[in-house]
Amino acid sequence: MGFVVACCFLLVSPALAGETQHVLVLYSNHRLLPANLEFEAGLRETLADSTELSAEFLNYPRFDGASYIRALALFLNEKYARRPPGVLVAAGEESLDFLLRHRAELFPRIPMVHGAVARSFLSSLPPLPADVVGVPIEYDFPGTIDLALRWHPRARRLVVVTGSSAQDHAWEAKLRGEILQFQGRVTVEFLVGLPTDAILKRLSELGSDAVVFTPGYFEDGVGRQFSPREAARLMAAAAAPVYGPFDTFMGTGIVGGSMPNFAAMGRQAGEIANALLAGVTPTALRLPEIMLPTANFDWRQVRRWDIDANAIPGDAIAWFKEPTFLEAHRNEAIMAAAVFLLQAGLIAWLLVERRRRRLANLAVQQQRFELAHAARLAVAGELTGAIAHEINQPLGAILSNADTADLLLTSGVDRRDELRAILADIRRDDLRASAVIQRLRALLAKHAVERQPFDLNGAVREMEPVLQPEARRRGVALEVRPAATAAPLVGDRVQIQQVLLNLVLNALDAVNGLPEARRTVAVSVERDADRVILVVRDCGHGIAPEHLPKLFDSFFSTKRRGMGLGLSIARTLVEVHGGRIRAESRLGEGAVFQAEWPVAGDAGSLGPA
């Protein structure tokens, strides 16, 4: 449409440019009819701002009659004699009829646009003059009824309501003709010319199997005047879904209908008026044949009557569709969502990071423990000799005792007391061997890390059977001196024993090859008010000052075959238990390793060990 009009501007007559344009629109009905308001809004929106728009109203059907018409014509004649409009707009059929009759006397040679005129009405008139143009509408009664029946597939009754005015009767006549096509689908009942109260009562009694169609009415059976919209509003309050053909009904409570759009009609008329004002010859206009109706529906009613949304065509116009929160506050929602997402993402990322860090920490700790365990196994390899000695000693005694018993029994001499002594010794040695194995197993088994209170004195003493043989094997005097009082710690006993083991093995290495007097290592547990201290002292060569800072680093070793893990693992295990470890040494005067932990809990008040 816009394109057509734009083309027509090529034909603009320059003579008219610059003058103030004036358009007069004459409405069939009174000024507050919703259809008129919408039409005028569309018209106003389309006309140039500089174009002056005058509006007049026939006030049909409230006012009628030859004298009224004559007086009105006279009025218009007087009113617009000095300011004749450049274009006339006839809004509505009565308006078109009036202007066609009176244009020659009132507004000679002024081109006219008609709007909101039904095609059926046009076809009842003689052909329009060439300078009267417009796009006819079609009030789509059957389309609306069809819509109603499709949206209420269970409906069995169609109730049609019209009124008593001439227009109402015209609509009734139109309806009676068009309704025939629905006869097979539903039972049709007409409520014609009833008082409004009666109509409403009848409608309120309808069951769920009924739908109502009404074009509204101007006058009810007792002569009360209405606008069709008011009538529709009253009816829509009834207990059945009401459909109507005019978009002015939207919002009254009707469900919807197939409707021409009055605002669109106004815009259409406005565009034609613009072209005509610009000097386009009316016959040069290429106009659509008809204003197509579109499906309109009231979203609230669709929900009220539980209509299947799938049955509603996609191009239907939704009214009063409450904007969802997102639609109403789109930007804010997007912003908030973005912020929320960002924040959520950040939180998620932080959580993931935290989890990863925790897992990594766990993995590191796990690896440390694995390493500590591996180191214990490695140490066990070093201790094999001492351990084998420690176990074979009782085993040797057991075997010899058993052999002796055998010999005694074979000899036949009754030496019961000796046999008894032998058995007692066997028993004792067996337990001794088993104790060594158990101790070893406790040290070497891959156990879950424990957190138990224990006494460092006891833990150190337990290690003596493992440490002493090794010291003996290496020809080193190992002195073990527990603290005089309890030395309570909380943690993993075996890991602390491993610390001791690593420190003692290091000390044994340190004194290796020295004269016998210096081949001594002293282990002691010390205790002060708030600390438990494990001290391992040797009389070896000592540690070079430049090595001291790196002493506890992984893979730092001064030994030819050392991995450099022993002290690093010792430090890890000490620190895992909340303690710290340090080394002091004077070159040539031996070294002292001290691991200290805070005293655990109230156990510190225990009496002497």
Place this chain on the structure above:
Amino acid sequence: MTTLPPMIHVVDDDESLRTALLRLLGAAGFEARGYASTGDFLLQPPPDRPGCLLLDVRMPGPSGLDLQATLRCQSNPLPVVFLTGYADVTASVRAMKAGAVDFLTKPVEREALFEALQRALDRDAAQRVARAEAERLRAAFAALTPRERAVFDRIVAGQINKQIADTLGIAERTVKLQRAQLMAKLGANSAAELGRLAERLQHLPD
């Protein structure tokens, strides 16, 4: 001296094992004595009687290997059987090189133990016989006069009587007399036998 039964000296710091070993040896008819350390053993020098040592390798203070080395310096060392809790190769090689009869590992089978000890005692007995024989030889040799000794040296060197008489500036008859005397003293019947004696004298232990 040879009438005394052999004595087995058990040196082991582990009291329980020592007791068990002594019991076993006693039940098997051996005479045995226990020592808690090498020091103990050295402080109570055993009477000079046949026997052997059953020695632990690792002990506080001087080890079994140290004791073995010390004993080797003595004139009549007792054979040593080692009995160790853990047979590391270095220690066993060292022990065997130093003349140990065997290197056993605890726990030891009775038969293996007895067999090793028996070998040690046999070796001790053989050593004692050899030592007695050498003693006798040395004594006999010591009984020779300087002249007889000179004649002996030359006989062993392969000279005949005439050559010996010329060298020593004595009569050949005197040589024959002294030869008869020294052969009687040494208990030899021929020059060849004298040669073998000379050989053995050279290899006698101090």
